[in-house]
Amino acid sequence: QVQLxxxxxxxxxxxxxxxxxxxxxxxxxxVWVMGxxxxxxxxxxxxxxxxxxxxxxxxxxxxxxxxxxSRDRSTALLHIDNLTPExxxxxxxxxxxxxxxxxxxxxxxxxxxxxxxx
Numbered sequence: 001q002v003q004l005x006x007x008x009x010x011x012x013x014x015x016x017x018x019x020x021x022x023x024x025x026x027x028x029x030x031v032w033v034m035g036x037x038x039x040x041x042x043x044x045x046x047x048x049x050x051x052x053x054x055x056x057x058x059x060x061x062x063x064x065x066x067x068x069x070s071r072d073r074s075t076a077l078l079h080i081d082n083l084t085p086e087x088x089x090x091x092x093x094x095x096x097x098x099x100x101x102x103x104x105x106x107x108x109x110x111x112x113x114x115x116x117x118x
Contacts, residue, residue, distance in 0.1 A: 002026040002107055004093045009112030017081050022093030022109060024074040029098035034076035036069065038089035045092065051076060083116045
């Protein structure tokens with residue numbers, strides 16, 4: 001079974017940096033897109049950044065200067081600089097994955113909490 005394993009969340013002071021990692025595990029073929037989204041209670045999940053198999057990136061306009069996504073095959077990294085309290089959220093990894101049963105499917109990680117203190 002395909003799983004997305006997220007690491008790197010935690011508590012950080014405003015102005016600090018953080019790096020999140022997401023690794024696809026299990027039986028799978030090509031991973032077309034990977035990315036990160038975030039969500040606060042009562043709000044819709046919002047795009048942070050995505051990266052394709054060919055390393056094409058997209059990101060939310062409000063985070064382009066501080067968030068950097070990279071990828072090494074089936075592992076995606078999200079590096080965040082100059083964190084603010086508004087960045088506090090549960091961050092979810094996303095991947096568009098080929099599997100033996102379904103050729104093209106969306107998968108989500110369980111989420112990792114990022115809390116930014118003043």
